[in-house]
Amino acid sequence: MKKRCTLKNKGYFFLIDSLIALGILTIGIFLIFTMYLRTPSKEEAEIVSEDVMDFFANNKIKDVNNPYAGVNGELWNQGLITNAENTLLQQVAEFYKNYTLNVGVDQTLAEQYLDTSKTFVEEFTQNAISSQYELEFWIQDTLLYPREASEAHNRSKSSTSVLIPSKKIVYGISNKENGEMFGPYSVRVLAWQQRT
Amino acid sequence: MATKNLGKKGIFLTFIAISIIAALIIIFRPSDLNVGEDSEAIKTRIANVNEYVSDLENVYLERTLHATGIKTINSLILYTEINGFFTDLPAFEANFKEVLLNGTIGEAPIDSITGQEIMKDNTYNDWLGNISIIAKDAFNVNTNFTVYDIKVYQIRPWFVNVDANVSFLVSSETALWDKNTTIRTEIGLEGFEDPYYLVNTGGAYSNRINKSKNLVYKAWNIHTLGT
Numbered sequence: 001m002k003k004r005c006t007l008k009n010k011g012y013f014f015l016i017d018s019l020i021a022l023g024i025l026t027i028g029i030f031l032i033f034t035m036y037l038r039t040p041s042k043e044e045a046e047i048v049s050e051d052v053m054d055f056f057a058n059n060k061i062k063d064v065n066n067p068y069a070g071v072n073g074e075l076w077n078q079g080l081i082t083n084a085e086n087t088l089l090q091q092v093a094e095f096y097k098n099y100t101l102n103v104g105v106d107q108t109l110a111e112q113y114l115d116t117s118k119t120f121v122e123e124f125t126q127n128a129i130s131s132q133y134e135l136e137f138w139i140q141d142t143l144l145y146p147r148e149a150s151e152a153h154n155r156s157k158s159s160t161s162v163l164i165p166s167k168k169i170v171y172g173i174s175n176k177e178n179g180e181m182f183g184p185y186s187v188r189v190l191a192w193q194q195r196t
Numbered sequence: 197m198a199t200k201n202l203g204k205k206g207i208f209l210t211f212i213a214i215s216i217i218a219a220l221i222i223i224f225r226p227s228d229l230n231v232g233e234d235s236e237a238i239k240t241r242i243a244n245v246n247e248y249v250s251d252l253e254n255v256y257l258e259r260t261l262h263a264t265g266i267k268t269i270n271s272l273i274l275y276t277e278i279n280g281f282f283t284d285l286p287a288f289e290a291n292f293k294e295v296l297l298n299g300t301i302g303e304a305p306i307d308s309i310t311g312q313e314i315m316k317d318n319t320y321n322d323w324l325g326n327i328s329i330i331a332k333d334a335f336n337v338n339t340n341f342t343v344y345d346i347k348v349y350q351i352r353p354w355f356v357n358v359d360a361n362v363s364f365l366v367s368s369e370t371a372l373w374d375k376n377t378t379i380r381t382e383i384g385l386e387g388f389e390d391p392y393y394l395v396n397t398g399g400a401y402s403n404r405i406n407k408s409k410n411l412v413y414k415a416w417n418i419h420t421l422g423t
């Protein structure tokens with residue numbers, strides 16, 4: 001009789017023991033994967049900045065169907081874009097060169113070139129990224145996107161823990177007949193996830 | 197007695213399970229030292245610099261050689277208008293090299309001779325210096341160039357070839373790239389002022405080099421030139 005009870009007890013013990021072990025395993029695995037879930041956010045932000053940079057570096061004016069910046073678009077018809085073989089990044093650099101050439105010489109024209117470059121970048125970036133990300137587009141020390149960094153934007157930037165910028169050096173030939181070049185300029189794209 | 201022993205074993209197994217899970221959590225927990233983030237940043241940095249080196253070797257050095265080659269030819273055409281043709285081919289080659297690299301001819305700035313600002317801040321050495329400054333700013337790397345030789349020659353009509361034997365060293369805190377390469381570019385001569393007209397008319401008449409549509413290689417003669 002005594003031995004039977006012992007066997008019953010053993011069954012319960014093993015059942016409870018296995019349930020506890022299963023619970024511990026579940027909690028353990030959950031904890032491990034929860035901790036790892038934090039890391040992709042920085043990688044995703046980095047991917048966003050690289051995607052934006054690659055888009056600008058790998059697509060030519062002739063390849064984009066855009067009523068503002070494409071061939072026969074607004075800027076093309078105004079004569080501000082003349083080389084359809086330029087990549088979007090080279091076009092930004094060419095606007096920037098014209099801006100720097102006119103600073104202190106013809107300030108109105110300089111501002112016009114700067115404004116055009118800002119609108120140009122805005123045209124391709126404002127709807128390209130998810131609203132949970134913030135983005136900055138710099139050429140040399142000039143911020144092109146956003147046009148003006150708001151206080152909230154700066155606060156969000158300073159509160160982010162990881163900020164890996166995507167960088168490229170851009171240059172090109174602006175006049176094939178006389179060998180006139182633009183650049184080299186340093187371009188940086190920064191993306192980060194907004195803190196909720 | 198036997199029951200007690202079995203019960204103790206169960207508790208013992210539970211503790212082992214807890215210990216193993218605790219050990220697993222500790223082992224696989226992301227470190228507070230942010231080793232992962234650091235290595236990711238280093239990886240990105242090296243990838244960026246590697247891309248810069250590749251672009252330098254395959255695109256930038258050629259494109260700037262092409263652009264400065266055009267400017268050098270334009271400067272030398274204006275120079276010959278004032279000073280006449282070069283005495284021989286080696287003299288032309290030596291002057292071409294000097295103008296392309298330094299913007300000088302016989303150590304005097306060619307722009308001051310021709311009266312036109314073509315080579316100022318636009319020599320090959322200037323463009324190599326520009327990229328070094330920008331690369332330092334963008335990637336925090338040091339880039340040092342050495343141009344060993346510049347060769348100018350012609351292998352087919354209407355085009356001039358320019359070769360630059362360049363070595364460059366790109367160094368960062370984490371890696372170093374040491375390359376030696378020959379950059380080759382071909383410059384089309386169409387559209388340049390023909391120095392033959394400028395020199396022989398004392399600059400009174402100029403004519404741009406233009407490939408005749410009627411000209412067939414090995415079949416041209418005096419009668420086709422006028423058409």
